[in-house]
Amino acid sequence: MKARIHVTLKNGVLDPQGKAIEHALGNLGFGGVDAARQGKYIELDLVETDRDTAYASVDEMCRKLLANTVIENYSIELE
């Protein structure tokens, strides 16, 4: 089973890299980008076949390592 994890900065946390991306897009002539936020995408190949067990396990991985919940949110998709 594959787990796809998105880690994003929480609302209210300043994202200087996102700001730089937003400016660069503007400089390239792309109008209409109000804001850009940068995050991370992590893909895991899991041996587990039971979805609930897999989800619980990935959720724990996110809390213990993959995301820093002081500043980041995460979302998990299982395939």
Add this chain to the structure above:
Amino acid sequence: MKSAVIVFPGSNCDRDMAVALEKITGVKPTMVWHQDHDFDVVDFIALPGGFSYGDYLRCGAMSARSNVMKEVVKRANDGVPTLGICNGFQVLTETGLLPGALMRNAGLHFVCKDVKLSVENADTLFTADYMEGEEILVPVAHHDGNYFADDDTLDELEDEGRVAFRYLMDVNGSQRGIAGITNAKGNILGMMPHPERMIEPALGGSHGRKLFSSIMNRLG
């Protein structure tokens, strides 16, 4: 005073820290490798600066989960004085020993220069030899030193006198100019600037020396 310097792959201020500790305390510190599960009983633990594990995932994230850190966390929670400089500060926040997080500098650039700090609280284990409000000049060298915590945490840090050092200039966008904080118990200090690089005039100044002498005077 017996001390230990924890060495991670990618630490690069471990030897500066060891030299500073040996010069000031007169005792050569034990260097402890990140894979070790245990190390000698010491009076003081230092987590040095650097780019441990290449800053993979987040600065300090990998180191915070290394073998040796389980023991460091245990001892720090038991009250052993623990100092994290730069990457060491990032490791301390990643373990949860200190609140908040260190994010990419607001200006996006790596900042490498001497900066002015004020000693905000001279009544800590790490700052007792300084005067309250004393201005000191200490170098910074980091890309991710932008201190972030939610407003409640920041208020708590301020109210409890746990902001040990504050920048007197805009360095990296840190909330409320925070350069260094202590834990509630007062035995753990994390700071981005490098006092170990300012311990004698040959290094450009000796304003960092009192940090180490404060600890030594307290611990004997």
